[in-house]
Amino acid sequence: MAGRRGRNKNEYYFDYSLLFIILFLVGFGLVMIYSASAYGASQQMDNEMYYLVHQATAAGLGIVVMLVVSRIPYHFWEHFAVLGYVVSILLILLVMTPLGYEANGARRWLDLGVSVQPAEIAKLAMILFLASLICKIGRKVRSMKGFCMILALAGLVSGLVWKVTDNLSSAIIIFGIAGLMLFVASPDYKRFVIIGIIGAAGAALIVFLIANAGDTEGMGFRSARILAWLDPESDPSDKGFQTLQALYAIGSGGIFGKGLGQSMQKLGYLPEEQNDMIFAVICEELGLFGAIAVILIFILLIWRFMVIANNAPDLFGALLVVGVMGHIAIQVILNIAVVTNTIPNTGISLPFISYGGTSVLFLLIEMGLVMSVARGIRLKDV
Amino acid sequence: MEKSKTFHRRKIVTFFFLCLVLFCGLTARVVYLMVFRSQHYTEMAEDLHQRERKIKARRGRILDRNGEVLADNRTVCTISVIHSQIQEPEEVIAVLSKELGMEEEDVRKRVEKVSSIEKIKSNVEKETGDAIRAYGLDGVKVDEDYKRYYPWSDLASKVLGFTGADNQGILALESYYESWLEGEPGLILETTDARGVRVEGEGEKRVEPVSGDDLCISLDRNIQQYATQLAEQVKKAKEADSVSILVMRPDNGEILALADVPEYDLNDPFTLPEETGAVTQEQQQELLNRMWRNACISDTYEPGSAFKIITASAALEEGVVTEGDTFQCPGYIVVEGRKIRCAKVQGHGTETFVQGTMNSCNPVFVTVGLRLGVDRYYHYFEQFGLKKKTGVDLPGEAGTIMHKKEDMGPVELATVSFGQSFQITPIQLATTVSSLINGGKRVTPHFGLKTLDQEGKVTHTFAWPVEKGIVSEDTSARMREILFQVVENGGGQNGRVEGYRVGGKTATSETLPRGTGKYISSFLGFALAEDPKVLALCIIRNPKGVYYGGQVAAPVIRQLFENILPYLEEKEYNKT
Numbered sequence: 016m017a018g019r020r021g022r023n024k025n026e027y028y029f030d031y032s033l034l035f036i037i038l039f040l041v042g043f044g045l046v047m048i049y050s051a052s053a054y055g056a057s058q059q060m061d062n063e064m065y066y067l068v069h070q071a072t073a074a075g076l077g078i079v080v081m082l083v084v085s086r087i088p089y090h091f092w093e094h095f096a097v098l099g100y101v102v103s104i105l106l107i108l109l110v111m112t113p114l115g116y117e118a119n120g121a122r123r124w125l126d127l128g129v130s131v132q133p134a135e136i137a138k139l140a141m142i143l144f145l146a147s148l149i150c151k152i153g154r155k156v157r158s159m160k161g162f163c164m165i166l167a168l169a170g171l172v173s174g175l176v177w178k179v180t181d182n183l184s185s186a187i188i189i190f191g192i193a194g195l196m197l198f199v200a201s202p203d204y205k206r207f208v209i210i211g212i213i214g215a216a217g218a219a220l221i222v223f224l225i226a227n228a229g230d231t232e233g234m235g236f237r238s239a240r241i242l243a244w245l246d247p248e249s250d251p252s253d254k255g256f257q258t259l260q261a262l263y264a265i266g267s268g269g270i271f272g273k274g275l276g277q278s279m280q281k282l283g284y285l286p287e288e289q290n291d292m293i294f295a296v297i298c299e300e301l302g303l304f305g306a307i308a309v310i311l312i313f314i315l316l317i318w319r320f321m322v323i324a325n326n327a328p329d330l331f332g333a334l335l336v337v338g339v340m341g342h343i344a345i346q347v348i349l350n351i352a353v354v355t356n357t358i359p360n361t362g363i364s365l366p367f368i369s370y371g372g373t374s375v376l377f378l379l380i381e382m383g384l385v386m387s388v389a390r391g392i393r394l395k396d397v
Numbered sequence: 398m399e400k401s402k403t404f405h406r407r408k409i410v411t412f413f414f415l416c417l418v419l420f421c422g423l424t425a426r427v428v429y430l431m432v433f434r435s436q437h438y439t440e441m442a443e444d445l446h447q448r449e450r451k452i453k454a455r456r457g458r459i460l461d462r463n464g465e466v467l468a469d470n471r472t473v474c475t476i477s478v479i480h481s482q483i484q485e486p487e488e489v490i491a492v493l494s495k496e497l498g499m500e501e502e503d504v505r506k507r508v509e510k511v512s513s514i515e516k517i518k519s520n521v522e523k524e525t526g527d528a529i530r531a532y533g534l535d536g537v538k539v540d541e542d543y544k545r546y547y548p549w550s551d552l553a554s555k556v557l558g559f560t561g562a563d564n565q566g567i568l569a570l571e572s573y574y575e576s577w578l579e580g581e582p583g584l585i586l587e588t589t590d591a592r593g594v595r596v597e598g599e600g601e602k603r604v605e606p607v608s609g610d611d612l613c614i615s616l617d618r619n620i621q622q623y624a625t626q627l628a629e630q631v632k633k634a635k636e637a638d639s640v641s642i643l644v645m646r647p648d649n650g651e652i653l654a655l656a657d658v659p660e661y662d663l664n665d666p667f668t669l670p671e672e673t674g675a676v677t678q679e680q681q682q683e684l685l686n687r688m689w690r691n692a693c694i695s696d697t698y699e700p701g702s703a704f705k706i707i708t709a710s711a712a713l714e715e716g717v718v719t720e721g722d723t724f725q726c727p728g729y730i731v732v733e734g735r736k737i738r739c740a741k742v743q744g745h746g747t748e749t750f751v752q753g754t755m756n757s758c759n760p761v762f763v764t765v766g767l768r769l770g771v772d773r774y775y776h777y778f779e780q781f782g783l784k785k786k787t788g789v790d791l792p793g794e795a796g797t798i799m800h801k802k803e804d805m806g807p808v809e810l811a812t813v814s815f816g817q818s819f820q821i822t823p824i825q826l827a828t829t830v831s832s833l834i835n836g837g838k839r840v841t842p843h844f845g846l847k848t849l850d851q852e853g854k855v856t857h858t859f860a861w862p863v864e865k866g867i868v869s870e871d872t873s874a875r876m877r878e879i880l881f882q883v884v885e886n887g888g889g890q891n892g893r894v895e896g897y898r899v900g901g902k903t904a905t906s907e908t909l910p911r912g913t914g915k916y917i918s919s920f921l922g923f924a925l926a927e928d929p930k931v932l933a934l935c936i937i938r939n940p941k942g943v944y945y946g947g948q949v950a951a952p953v954i955r956q957l958f959e960n961i962l963p964y965l966e967e968k969e970y971n972k973t
Contacts, residue, residue: 054590195412202404263445265430266438279446283591303431307424314420321413325406333405337412344416351423355430 028392030385033319037081037367037382040312041074041375044368051281051296052289052370066289066370073372077379084383085390089332092384096147099140100172106133107175121362123180132373134176134185139377141172141189142196142338149200150331156200169193184363188345195341196334244359257292258356260285264295265306265355272302289370291362294354309368313347323389332388339381342366447586447602448514450477453542454580456564457609459557459571461618462653462846468557468571468663470543474526475519478508483536493517493537496529519562520544545571547663553621554660555691556614556652556791556844568689570614570844573790577848577857580609610848610856615651617968620644620961625656628935631953632658635940641693641823642957647831647923647932650840650861652789653961661688695793697820698936701906702757702946703921704816704826708766709754709879710833711777714872717768720751720879730760732811737763740905754879755887757903759815766814771805774813781867782839783821787828788862789842797821816904827934830921834880834900834929836873839864874927881926889920891951894958898926901954903946908939915939920950924958931965933957 045067052066109115109125110133116124125131145165155161169190177186198207225241247255247262264280267273278299281288288296298306320340327333343366350365352358364371366378430438459468476497483489490508494501497518507515523541530539545560558569565579566572583606588596628640644654659670669684690696712718728744729736739745739759745752753761766774778784778799786794798820800809812818821829824842832839841861848857868876880900883889889901901922908915918940923932935950935957943949 199405199408199412202402262430262434263438263442265427266435267442268431269435269439270432279442279588279590279596282596284445298427298431303428306427306431310420310424310427314417317413317416321409324409330402330405333409337409340409340412344412348416348419348423351427355423355426357423357426 028389030319030323030389033316033323033382033386033389036312036316036319037379038078040316040367041078041379043309043312044375045071045074046275047293047297047368048289048370050276050278050300051293054282055288058283069372070370070375073376074379077376080376081379081383081386084380085386087387089335089384089387089391092143093147093331096144100144100168103133103137103140104172104175106131106136107172107179109133110180121181123182130372132371134180134182134189135371135373135377137172137176138185138189138192138342139381141169141192142335142342142381145169145193145196146331146334146338149196149334150329156197157202162197162201162206165193165197182362184349184361187349187361188342188363191345192338192341195345196338199337200330200334240359240361244356247356257286258360261292261295261354262356264292264299268299268302268306270303272298272300272305275300287362291350291364291369292354293369294351294365297368310351313343313366317344320385323385323392326392327388328391328393332391336385336388339385342381343378446588446596448589450514450538450540450585450587452540452583452585452606453564454582454606455543455608456545456560456580457578457848458611459578460611460613460849461616461621462614462651463617464613465618466548467553467614467616467618469546469548471546472523472541473519473544474521474523474529475540475542476517476521476526476529477514477538477540478517479514479536479538480508480510481536483508483534485534489534489537492529492532492534496525497521514538549618549622550664551660551662552618552625553616553655554663554666555657555689555693556616556655557663558689559663559666569691569791570612573792574612574845577612578609581607583607608851610850611853612848613846614844615646615653615846616655616844617653619964621654621656623960624654624933624957625658625660627953627957628656628658631935631937631940631949635937635942635949637937637941638939639692640938640953641934641936642953643693643823643827643934644957644961645827645831645842645932647835647840647929648838650828650831650842650863651846652842652844653931655691655693657692659688691791691793692936692938693823694789694791695795695822697795697798697822698917699817699820699906699909700826701816701904701917701919703830703902703904703919705754705757705762705814706830706833706876706880706902706921707777707781707783708762708769708774708814709750710781710868710872710876711774712765712769713875714777714868715769715773718750718765720749720875722750724748724750724753724758724761724764726753726756726758726760728760730763730811732763732767733807735808737811751879751882752887754902755883757883757888762814763811766810767807769810771802771807771810774810775802775805778813781829782832782864783825783829787822787824787842789824789828790845790859794824795822797825817906823934823936827921827932830902830923831929831932832867834873834877834923834932836870837866837868839867877926877929880923884922884926888947889922889951891947892920892922892955892958894924894955894962897924897958897962899924899955899958900926900929901951903951905944905946916944918944918946918949920946920954922951922954922958924962931958931961 048070049067053063056065057063106125110122114125115122116126118124123132125133149156152161173186173190176182176189222241225238226245243255243258247258260280264285278296280299281296285292285295297309317340320336324333324336327336346363346366349363353360353363364374367375455470458466461467486508490501490504494504507517526539545564556569558571559567560571561567566575584604586602590596624642624644628642632640640658642656645652725747726739726745728742729738737759740757745756745758748756783797786796800819809818828842840863843861845859847855847859850856877900880902881898884892884899884901889903892899892901899922901920904919906917908917917936917938919936921934923929933954935953937950940949
């Protein structure tokens with residue numbers, strides 16, 4: 016398939032399916048942001064286009080940057096791998112200085128003329144850094160020492176993101192990306208299966224302990240979130256509020272939805288309607304068909320990543336794509352799982368669709384990287 | 398540059414399929430939520446999005462047996478405010494407090510309260526509502542609904558009862574027939590955003606209210622009015638505490654009138670007649686409850702000599718006495734060493750059973766009662782239905798207070814025989830006597846006849862239980878004749894009505910505790926003696942001066958019968 020698409024004058028491959036999917040997601044995201052945010056924007060900003068304009072600006076810039084990046088051979092970026100890693104740590108630490116500012120109750124942003132979320136930059140930096148590092152240390156990655164070193168380097172950034180910017184979701188994603196790249200880079204399965212089982216058992220134990228704790232007083236907000244997850248209707252006005260409002264939106268969408276723009280829940284009932292919870296608005300307006308279509312698009316996107324990674328001209332390229340693939344996959348799965356109350360609530364956005372300038376810009380840069388890797392595929396190799 | 402190896406590809410594919418599995422799981426979850434839980438969440442969401450405004454249903458009217466309206470509805474307004482739509486709160490507060498005559502403080506509190514809809518005042522006169530609507534203030538809602546209105550104000554107040562702020566029946570018939578009268582309230586459902594602003598384009602859903610059915614009762618407004626007048630006259634003349642007059646049909650239990658003066662104004666039921674000095678809320682409520690209380694239903698008393706009708710019926714039925722049996726009355730009778738005195742201290746001398754009844758002679762009835770014995774007397778007491786409630790369609794009927802059978806000795810039996818030492822309600826006495834003189838059918842006293850819809854079509858006809866054979870036809874006929882003799886030639890002569898054959902029995906009982914000089918005078922009369930079509934009971938509580946039932950209460954029933962018997966003939970009530 017890729018071969019047929021790529022049959023143009025250029026003997027190198029350009030993944031048009033990927034480009035189409037990305038453009039579709041960005042376009043669809045803008046439509047949904049406008050639909051979800053217009054009411055809130057007209058109430059708070061007196062301008063119903065507020066969020067749309069901001070997001071469209073970031074997305075337009077992002078597409079240009081993506082196309083530029085896709086033309087630059089990806090090995091060029093290898094020189095910046097360590098620098099990127101260090102800079103991302105510095106940016107995270109900068110949040111603690113007066114340059115950082117707080118929004119929605121969490122201090123996650125930097126005001127550098129434009130507002131920047133260091134965690135988003137750290138994700139890209141981590142992908143680049145680990146791809147470069149794994150290639151450099153070669154077979155040492157298979158040793159326990161290499162394994163632990165990579166986890167420690169990722170864990171440092173991840174821990175900073177968690178503790179400094181109080182952003183557990185981004186920390187999980189960064190660590191997940193590192194884990195996936197490590198998984199792909201080493202031939203071993205056993206180690207990962209064991210870690211996976213221990214992790215799952217630990218999570219189950221924590222949930223079990225919290226669910227059966229008699230005394231709910233004095234628990235942290237994460238414990239409270241777990242209780243709200245188990246039974247959101249038991250506490251509809253407080254911890255379960257956001258989850259329950261999302262479920263109202265999803266459930267009331269039904270099979271065919273209320274129609275684009277017809278969501279009731281976005282009229283001030285559902286918090287974060289253009290942000291983390293935008294998937295609920297999609298469900299309400301476009302119904303089960305819309306929801307499944309969105310999931311299918313993301314599956315397609317990840318499939319394209321798989322194809323590109325498997326045909327990448329070298330390990331560095333493949334690992335770059337794997338990192339991006341992990342980033343998108345983890346974030347989409349976690350977001351949809353949160354919105355549908357499949358896992359406890361944690362703030363996580365839906366790539367390309369949720370509102371967020373830094374997020375969409377850096378996602379598009381990552382897409383540019385993937386396209387650049389795809390360009391390196393010689394048609395005869397496919 | 399290191400080339401990617403096969404195991405790299407395998408691992409990437411593994412990861413892809415892991416993602417695919419997770420996506421499938423999430424899709425299943427989404428399908429579950431959007432298909433199987435859709436209804437649940439849609440309902441909950443609609444609950445959240447919709448603001449309800451209730452529309453009161455028109456309450457069914459209450460009509461007398463001739464279709465005259467006794468309880469009606471008047472259009473009134475409910476004023477509410479919708480916080481999010483108010484543009485000029487100060488003006489709204491000023492206008493509402495001025496027009497509604499409310500404290501500005503109270504209005505302000507409600508106007509400034511953040512709620513989707515807040516009621517300011519209900520039952521506002523229509524003119525006031527129209528005036529407020531004319532200001533055209535944003536966020537102020539004037540909804541019309543109905544308020545109960547009683548055109549005859551205090552007529553039959555203790556029978557009709559009244560309704561509360563939400564038009565719900567509180568007392569008496571209004572309460573008993575609530576489910577027929579209330580109807581079903583309608584709803585206006587508006588879809589709103591989280592701040593309570595109506596969403597344009599989302600139409601209001603309106604559920605129309607269903608009017609309640611009209612209730613047609615057996616009361617006759619004319620007879621009720623006349624009975625009330627008579628009761629008020631005698632209450633004034635005898636400076637009595639209260640006077641009750643009950644008029645019913647002995648053949649089927651329909652109540653034609655029930656006056657219990659003092660009555661109260663149904664249009665203003667929460668105002669006590671005069672300054673009472675009641676300080677606390679509880680005292681106030683206690684006085685109101687007493688004012689609303691229907692003594693014929695909720696209060697028991699010692700029936701006194703009128704109860705001799707029951708003793709006589711039991712004795713005749715059992716054959717322990719006949720009309721011609723003779724008795725000796727020395728003015729007292731000794732039962733187990735206790736001297737029970739007759740009303741006539743010097744005694745009635747030798748007399749037949751009929752004469753004894755005419756004289757209301759206690760020794761005669763004590764003797765007859767003792768002839769029956771406790772077992773048989775108790776048996777008839779129960780068979781006549783005196784232990785049960787009558788089942789009248791008014792709430793709060795009191796039960797009979799009677800000796801336990803095992804506690805009854807000859808002395809208790811002797812006193813019960815002439816109507817003392819136990820208590821029944823007036824309605825119980827009237828119902829039992831009705832049943833004894835109507836050929837032995839225990840009827841259920843009642844008001845409710847049928848319900849009518851808006852077009853006047855009958856929607857339901859009430860059927861009231863009748864228990865046949867509590868005494869024989871023969872005993873019943875003999876009782877009628879004896880009671881006719883009581884009025885024609887005996888102690889009930891003041892109850893005689895020119896041109897009609899009236900039967901009846903007088904009664905005078907001293908209230909408990911004895912020796913306070915307080916009496917209850919009563920008279921029970923019925924016409925026509927051989928074919929009873931109407932029975933009336935007059936009870937005068939604590940009359941001053943002469944207190945004998947034959948002197949005080951019998952004339953009231955005579956006047957009543959003089960007026961209503963021709964009226965009933967004209968109305969053909971006495972034709973079945």
